[in-house]
Structures are given as structure tokens and as C-alpha cells.
Amino acid sequence: MKSARPNPIEFRREIIPSRMLKRDASGNLVESAVPLEFRLDPLTGRSCRVVPFSPERIIRPDLADLEKRSRELTCPFCPPLLEQITPKFTPALFPGGNIRVGKTYGFPNSGPYDVYGAVFVMSDRHFVRLDEFTVGTVRDALLAAQTYLRRVRTIDPQVNYHFVAWNYMPPSGGSLVHPHVQSNAGYFPTNYQRQILDASDRYFEEKGTNFWSDLLEQEKQSGERYVGRIGDTYWLTGFVPQGRLSDVITIFPGRSSITELSEKDLHDFASGLLRVFGYLDRLNLLSFNMSTYSGTSAKSFWAHARLTPRATLLYSPIETSDQFYYQILQDENICILPPEFAAGRLKKQFSEGPDGQSAK
Numbered sequence: 001m002k003s004a005r006p007n008p009i010e011f012r013r014e015i016i017p018s019r020m021l022k023r024d025a026s027g028n029l030v031e032s033a034v035p036l037e038f039r040l041d042p043l044t045g046r047s048c049r050v051v052p053f054s055p056e057r058i059i060r061p062d063l064a065d066l067e068k069r070s071r072e073l074t075c076p077f078c079p080p081l082l083e084q085i086t087p088k089f090t091p092a093l094f095p096g097g098n099i100r101v102g103k104t105y106g107f108p109n110s111g112p113y114d115v116y117g118a119v120f121v122m123s124d125r126h127f128v129r130l131d132e133f134t135v136g137t138v139r140d141a142l143l144a145a146q147t148y149l150r151r152v153r154t155i156d157p158q159v160n161y162h163f164v165a166w167n168y169m170p171p172s173g174g175s176l177v178h179p180h181v182q183s184n185a186g187y188f189p190t191n192y193q194r195q196i197l198d199a200s201d202r203y204f205e206e207k208g209t210n211f212w213s214d215l216l217e218q219e220k221q222s223g224e225r226y227v228g229r230i231g232d233t234y235w236l237t238g239f240v241p242q243g244r245l246s247d248v249i250t251i252f253p254g255r256s257s258i259t260e261l262s263e264k265d266l267h268d269f270a271s272g273l274l275r276v277f278g279y280l281d282r283l284n285l286l287s288f289n290m291s292t293y294s295g296t297s298a299k300s301f302w303a304h305a306r307l308t309p310r311a312t313l314l315y316s317p318i319e320t321s322d323q324f325y326y327q328i329l330q331d332e333n334i335c336i337l338p339p340e341f342a343a344g345r346l347k348k349q350f351s352e353g354p355d356g357q358s359a360k
């Protein structure tokens with residue numbers, strides 16, 4: 001249903017050519033213009049540059065070799081070591097010492113990044129390829145991570161900031177290939193949490209509406225980056241990605257925090273993630289980072305998640321990182337897989353589904 005009022009979100013983008021004399025096939029110099037696209041995030045004002053790269057040049061990583069090398073190391077997440085050497089929660093937090101949901105086994109992160117930190121090993125299988133995950137496996141891990149956050153916030157009401165995150169495979173920064181997600185919670189926001197929470201509050205104060213609701217409505221209308229819906233979870237790509245290969249965003253309307261999601265929501269979220277895994281697999285992108293974002297009031301902020309593919313660089317035979325000085329030292333993303341291209345591919349995957357079921 002179309003809104004009666006004009007949508008206040010502005011997607012600002014500008015294409016400016018960079019000129020040079022390029023060599024043609026015969027080695028002659030020919031004046032050329034390389035188009036550079038500059039974008040501004042409609043919420044935070046953060047900028048990024050889009051410089052498209054042919055996805056055909058993405059080289060599929062050698063997973064067999066990676067699996068072999070990882071098995072030559074001792075994996076602390078493989079049974080029986082997992083339950084023998086990992087820490088236990090304090091009795092005040094979880095009297096049983098651990099969280100178990102299905103095959104997920106949760107325990108404190110021995111090297112925590114915040115006041116509260118936990119790891120959730122998703123499977124007793126050491127190596128799970130993207131096309132081998134099931135909705136139940138992913139849902140149970142999310143449920144365990146959510147159980148942890150709910151309990152932390154019950155016993156320590158000062159905890160205002162938290163998230164569930166997933167590093168999958170080494171290019172993402174994941175040090176172990178054995179599949180696991182993490183929950184972190186504490187008293188201080190990360191830089192990005194603070195930016196989006198403050199900007200969402202400002203948007204609400206200035207315009208009287210919820211940015212995330214306006215964003216979803218506008219993206220659904222334009223269709224440029226909107227992917228689809230599964231239950232009460234909505235999927236799109238971000239106009240200004242955080243990652244080099246475009247981000248997939250999941251919005252949970254009406255809920256301010258990931259702790260408010262029902263088991264059905266988590267099932268739908270997992271089901272969508274499997275569709276995203278299918279999209280990644282088809283593009284030979286076999287690693288990703290994922291994080292949820294939560295606030296405190298659904299008036300100004302809706303809980304959501306971002307997943308961004310990671311890769312040792314694409315066309316490089318020497319395992320070059322996909323991050324360089326622009327991201328690390330200039331805090332500016334160079335996106336090489338345009339969000340509109342990613343949305344088109346994702347739509348196809350969502351229409352097919354991981355299990356033959358179409359998303360609405």
C-alpha cells in the first residue's frame with residue numbers, strides 16, 4: 001500500500017569520471033573516462049564509492065585444501081574437546097554452566113571483547129559448507145545466542161548494547177572454521193552502533209517517523225534493492241554498503257531488539273540466511289561477516305542485521321585481503337559489487353528458496 005505522504009529518505013549518488021590516457025589492444029594511448037560513483041548513506045551521511053568489478057573474475061576458493069589444512073590443527077570446538085576444555089558460565093548467569101539448543105553448545109568466550117561474551121558452536125561437524133547448513137542448525141544457534149542476551153539483560157539491567165555476530169571462514173577474520181556464532185553485550189556501544197542509534201533518534205525527532213519504516217517502504221516501492229519477505233523478516237541490500245561486496249540487510253519491523261524476536265522470527269531469519277548462502281555460493285563468495293543491531297525503542301529504531309561477503313581478493317592468486325587503506329585508515333568503503341546487482345541476484349535466489357519454497 002502506498003503512503004499518502006512523500007517519503008523523506010533521499011538516496012544521494014553522483015557519478016564523476018576520472019580521466020586518463022589508456023592503452024588500447026594495440027598499445028596506443030586513447031583518452032578514456034572511468035566512471036566513479038559517490039554515494040551518501042541516507043541515515044548516517046557516511047559516504048562510499050562504487051567502482052564495479054566483473055563478478056566473473058571471482059575465483060572460487062579451494063575449500064578441500066582449506067578443510068585439509070584445518071584438520072591438521074587441533075580444533076577446540078570438535079568433540080570431545082569442546083566440552084572438556086571450554087569455560088563455563090558462572091552459576092548466577094547459567095546454573096548449568098552452558099547453553100544447549102539442539103546441537104548448539106554455548107559457553108563464555110575465554111577472550112571476551114565486552115563485559116559479557118559467549119561463543120555458540122553450531123554443530124559437532126568440523127567443516128560445514130554453505131550449502132550444507134540447515135534452517136534448524138542456524139535457527140538453534142540464533143536461539144541460543146538470543147537466550148544468552150535475554151539472560152544477561154535480566155541479571156544486569158545496565159547492559160544496553162549487544163549483538164549477535166558470525167564470522168564464517170578465514171577471510172572474515174574467523175580463526176576457526178568450525179561453525180560458531182558469538183554474542184557480545186555491555187555498557188558501551190561500538191562506533192557503528194552509536195552512529196546508527198543517534199542518527200535514528202535524530203531522524204525521529206526531525207521528521208516524526210521511524211527511519212527503518214520509511215526505508216523499508218521506499219525500498220519496496222522502488223524495488224531497486226528490495227529482495228523479499230519471509231514471515232515478518234524483510235530483506236534488501238544496503239544503498240551504502242559497509243563491505244566491499246555489498247551488504248544484505250534483514251529488517252525486523254516493530255521490534256527494537258533482537259531479544260524481542262519470536263522463535264518463528266528466528267526460523268524465518270535462518271531460512272532467509274540459507275537463501276543468502278545460496279546466492280553467495282553461486283558467486284563463489286564463500287566467507288562472510290554478519291551482525292545484528294538492536295536499540296531500546298521501536299519508535300525510532302528497528303532491529304536489523306547486516307551480512308557482508310568477505311573474500312581473499314577475488315582475482316589475486318596471492319591471497320590479497322579485501323580490505324586496504326581506504327577501509328582501514330580512511331574509514332571509506334570502496335564497493336565493487338553494486339547493491340542493485342546484488343539485489344537482482346538475491347531476488348532470484350529468494351524466488352527459488354533453499355528448499356523449493358518461494359519467499360513472498
Ligand SMILES: [Zn+2]
Pocket residue numbers: 075076077078125126127178
Ligand atoms: Zn572442529
